[in-house]
Amino acid sequence: MTGTIITIGFGLAVIGAGIxxxxxxxxxxxAIARQPEAVGDIRANMLIMAALIxxxxxxAIILGYIS
Amino acid sequence: MFSVFxxxxxxxxxxxxxxxxxxxxxxxxxEVADAYNPGGVAFHHISDxxxxxxxxxxxxxxxxxxxxxxxxxxxxxxxxxVHGTHGDGTLAFDGYVIHSGVVxxxxxxxxxxxxxxxxxxxxxIEVVDGTEINSYSVCYNNELYKLDQxxxxxxxxxxxxxxxxxxxxITKNVLAMFIVxxxxxxxxxxxxxxxxxxxxxxxxxxxxxxxxxxxxIRDDVAKAMIGPKYERYMPFIMSLFFFILALNxxxxxxxxxxxxxxxxLAFTIVLAVFTFVVTNLHGNANYWKHVFWMPGIPWPVKxxxxxxxxxxxxxxxxxxxxxxxxxxxxxxxxLLSFIGLTFIFGDMGQSVGGGVLxxxxxxxxxxxxxxxxxxxxxxxxxxxAILSASxxxxxxxxxx
Numbered sequence: 211m212t213g214t215i216i217t218i219g220f221g222l223a224v225i226g227a228g229i230x231x232x233x234x235x236x237x238x239x240x241a242i243a244r245q246p247e248a249v250g251d252i253r254a255n256m257l258i259m260a261a262l263i264x265x266x267x268x269x270a271i272i273l274g275y276i277s
Numbered sequence: 278m279f280s281v282f283x284x285x286x287x288x289x290x291x292x293x294x295x296x297x298x299x300x301x302x303x304x305x306x307x308e309v310a311d312a313y314n315p316g317g318v319a320f321h322h323i324s325d326x327x328x329x330x331x332x333x334x335x336x337x338x339x340x341x342x343x344x345x346x347x348x349x350x351x352x353x354x355x356x357x358x359v360h361g362t363h364g365d366g367t368l369a370f371d372g373y374v375i376h377s378g379v380v381x382x383x384x385x386x387x388x389x390x391x392x393x394x395x396x397x398x399x400x401x402i403e404v405v406d407g408t409e410i411n412s413y414s415v416c417y418n419n420e421l422y423k424l425d426q427x428x429x430x431x432x433x434x435x436x437x438x439x440x441x442x443x444x445x446x447i448t449k450n451v452l453a454m455f456i457v458x459x460x461x462x463x464x465x466x467x468x469x470x471x472x473x474x475x476x477x478x479x480x481x482x483x484x485x486x487x488x489x490x491x492x493x494i495r496d497d498v499a500k501a502m503i504g505p506k507y508e509r510y511m512p513f514i515m516s517l518f519f520f521i522l523a524l525n526x527x528x529x530x531x532x533x534x535x536x537x538x539x540x541x542l543a544f545t546i547v548l549a550v551f552t553f554v555v556t557n558l559h560g561n562a563n564y565w566k567h568v569f570w571m572p573g574i575p576w577p578v579k580x581x582x583x584x585x586x587x588x589x590x591x592x593x594x595x596x597x598x599x600x601x602x603x604x605x606x607x608x609x610x611x612l613l614s615f616i617g618l619t620f621i622f623g624d625m626g627q628s629v630g631g632g633v634l635x636x637x638x639x640x641x642x643x644x645x646x647x648x649x650x651x652x653x654x655x656x657x658x659x660x661x662a663i664l665s666a667s668x669x670x671x672x673x674x675x676x677x
Contacts, residue, residue: 254497258667261660265596268603 220271227267231260315621319613323537323606326378327354328364329449332532335359338452340380342373344442354380354446356392369395373442374415374424381424382442383415388422398424450544453536457523465519494518494662502666503673510669513555517548518662525605525654529647539657540605542598549594552665557590560672567671593668597661604657608650615642 238256337355357366364378396416403412413424499507618639623632
């Protein structure tokens with residue numbers, strides 16, 4: 211079997227981002243269930259936070275590429 | 278350096294094989310191509326090209342090329358006489374050839390200038406400094422000449438190296454950008470005109486389609502993120518949102534050239550640099566104080582926090598760049614892989630039943646993926662706009 215260990219790093223980065231985005235999504239659903247009238251604000255903030263978490267995973271992938 | 282040695286090896290190799298293959302350097306024709314390579318096919322389709330394809334038709338685009346030892350070259354990609362389905366040219370012009378729709382340059386100085394006929398292309402893998410890169414050669418007069426990599430703007434960051442020529446051509450991505458920019462310009466000017474002429478009346482036609490989107494961007498993105506000074510930045514945020522959205526959607530039209538503009542790093546880097554420049558030029562004293570010496574926290578923490586904040590200033594555009602690029606590119610690769618199932622299941626035409634099964638599965642998954650991609654196209658345009666707005670908002674906010 212051949213390959214590089216970088217691939218494992220990609221997987222780990224994705225796991226981290228998955229946990230983060232899942233946590234944000236779950237909490238946002240909780241918040242919407244509790245306050246359905248604030249759904250617009252919660253959704254916008256949820257997307258921003260998810261994008262920021264995703265950014266960390268993307269940095270990991272880029273570092274994997276250039277290392 | 279390495280290329281010179283490799284090229285001499287190729288020459289010897291080609292001469293040794295002379296008796297076995299006539300006039301084509303041992304390059305097999307595409308009818309007996311090697312095993313199907315889904316990754317290669319996907320990357321071929323998402324890369325920028327010097328020809329524009331609509332369905333089965335080719336449209337030639339102008340090539341504007343510069344090589345330091347040769348000077349400028351202006352010509353149409355018609356000169357290459359592209360034929361077949363792979364975008365390979367049958368003619369070389371001034372040392373330039375077209376392979377897979379991409380213009381490349383022959384590095385060897387002994388290659389004749391002007392118009393010469395070439396027999397085919399050969400791909401291989403070469404190890405440079407421990408990393409594997411693709412290497413390409415062109416066959417002329419039954420000798421293999423090494424090709425330079427396609428011109429890239431990333432400074433060799435993504436393993437393609439610095440090239441011996443610069444490609445300023447109107448490629449299919451550039452053409453798509455022109456088309457979209459003209460279309461959006463015309464659309465918004467006509468909408469602006471109907472706002473002037475129809476004062477006090479209900480919106481009509483495309484005006485009533487764009488107005489809610491405009492109001493959404495104004496209220497939920499610009500006003501919410503930037504605050505009271507939002508009006509100055511509205512044109513920038515709106516341009517970002519609609520340009521990215523339109524290019525995302527154009528890239529999704531089947532058989533229409535598939536210009537993968539928002540999935541090319543060059544494009545996303547430029548947009549992120551715009552956001553970077555706007556943010557930092559308009560950043561007030563309060564913003565810079567928060568970057569370099571965060572007020573209201575003990576000094577040992579400041580020593581750790583300042584490098585992190587300074588790094589963050591540069592990481593923000595990097596994440597903007599990569600987020601858009603990665604999301605769009607990943608979507609296209611997954612879609613192309615699903616379509617490739619037909620060929621994988623069909624065993625390259627050996628198994629008809631497998632091919633039919635693969636086609637059915639591939640089309641169903643492809644439709645599903647296209648739906649997801651429509652959502653992603655909208656979401657990524659929104660994310661880029663709202664993150665740009667939030668960075669600008671942080672830079673122009675008053676002390677609280």
